Amino acid sequence: MELYIVAAVVLLVAIVGAGLAYFVPRRRRPPVPIEKPIETKPQVVEVPVAEAPVLEVPEPTAGRLVRLRARLSKSQSVFGKGLLALLARDKLDDDTWDEIEETLIGADVGVQATTEIVGKLREKARVEGTNSAEQLRGLLTDELVTALDPGLDRSLDVSPKDGRPAVLLVVGVNGSGKTTTCGKIARVLVADGHSVVLGAADTFRAAAADQLATWAGRVGAEVVRGPEGADPASVAFDAVKRGIDAGVDTVLVDTAGRLQNKVGLMDELGKVKRVVEKHGPVDETLLVLDATTGQNGLEQARVFTEVVDVTGVVLTKLDGTAKGGIVIAVQRKLGIPVKLVGLGEGPDDLAPFDPRQFVDALIGSDA
Numbered sequence: 001m002e003l004y005i006v007a008a009v010v011l012l013v014a015i016v017g018a019g020l021a022y023f024v025p026r027r028r029r030p031p032v033p034i035e036k037p038i039e040t041k042p043q044v045v046e047v048p049v050a051e052a053p054v055l056e057v058p059e060p061t062a063g064r065l066v067r068l069r070a071r072l073s074k075s076q077s078v079f080g081k082g083l084l085a086l087l088a089r090d091k092l093d094d095d096t097w098d099e100i101e102e103t104l105i106g107a108d109v110g111v112q113a114t115t116e117i118v119g120k121l122r123e124k125a126r127v128e129g130t131n132s133a134e135q136l137r138g139l140l141t142d143e144l145v146t147a148l149d150p151g152l153d154r155s156l157d158v159s160p161k162d163g164r165p166a167v168l169l170v171v172g173v174n175g176s177g178k179t180t181t182c183g184k185i186a187r188v189l190v191a192d193g194h195s196v197v198l199g200a201a202d203t204f205r206a207a208a209a210d211q212l213a214t215w216a217g218r219v220g221a222e223v224v225r226g227p228e229g230a231d232p233a234s235v236a237f238d239a240v241k242r243g244i245d246a247g248v249d250t251v252l253v254d255t256a257g258r259l260q261n262k263v264g265l266m267d268e269l270g271k272v273k274r275v276v277e278k279h280g281p282v283d284e285t286l287l288v289l290d291a292t293t294g295q296n297g298l299e300q301a302r303v304f305t306e307v308v309d310v311t312g313v314v315l316t317k318l319d320g321t322a323k324g325g326i327v328i329a330v331q332r333k334l335g336i337p338v339k340l341v342g343l344g345e346g347p348d349d350l351a352p353f354d355p356r357q358f359v360d361a362l363i364g365s366d367a
């Protein structure tokens, strides 16, 4: 019996031991140290990205002539000071009036316009009994402004009509600043909120199209160009077509200005105009004139006005050695309003022309 009890106990102990062995967790292995992952920087593969061009924001056009007047008055101050010194003389005798005339003619005002201006000034001074320098300066200012016909419309016709962009042709002899002026006008238009397509129809001067493309790129305008030596008329046609298709406000066409003779010019420019007009009428034809060419420039200008219907003049390089009086001569001889003036090579050195502001700058008024 005792043997049975011992056997039972042994069996019990064995069972319990086995059960415990099952439930008691085995001794854990020492934890394997977790290796810190080696920090690897994410690999950035630098894919060269074409840089988006940074577009320039052109200066507002309002007040440009006033801002740029220093450019003008620097070269004109001799003229202005000379006139004012003459008007300040105690006695305005015949000799003094002759000197005033000479000063105006020397400033490129032109003989006919000078004679008229001085004649009226003299008459007014006599009738009003004016002899104070200040009053005479006022009278001179008024006469010069009147000579510039302040009532003329100098706005540019650049707004689309009937869903068609306004079309501007820019004409003038090579070197007058035509392409530069196209670029500057494009900036003026963009500054005023217009969308613009430029037509590089000066296909004779190799660099002209590149020059125009550079200008356009700076303000985000599109350029239509043809291969070198392409027919200017076909480039002009394509530019206007592109403008119509793209629904822009204004198409500005730079033309070639080879002034060999009137017939050649007529053939070339006349054709450009005719071909462009297949799309509709040209809204503005701007003649670019280099102010430093003085009275000679007027002869060139006359030929252009006979070939195309010029609606406005852009007088460039008034900041240089040009004499300001040329503005009066140009407008009177051609009977066409000066609409813009170029006062430097900088991108925003083009100003809408305003007769009074111009005369004030010319004769050094404080206004």
Ligand code: GDP
Pocket: 172, 173, 174, 175, 176, 177, 178, 179, 180, 181, 208, 257, 316, 317, 318, 319, 320, 341, 342, 343, 344, 345, 349
């Ligand atoms: P284009 O042959 O008529 O197209 O003449 P460009 O546009 O190439 O200009 C001829 C030169 O005149 C360039 O060196 C221009 O920078 C310069 N030019 C244009 N307009 C002006 C201006 O208003 N003032 C000055 N000082 N230079 C100008």
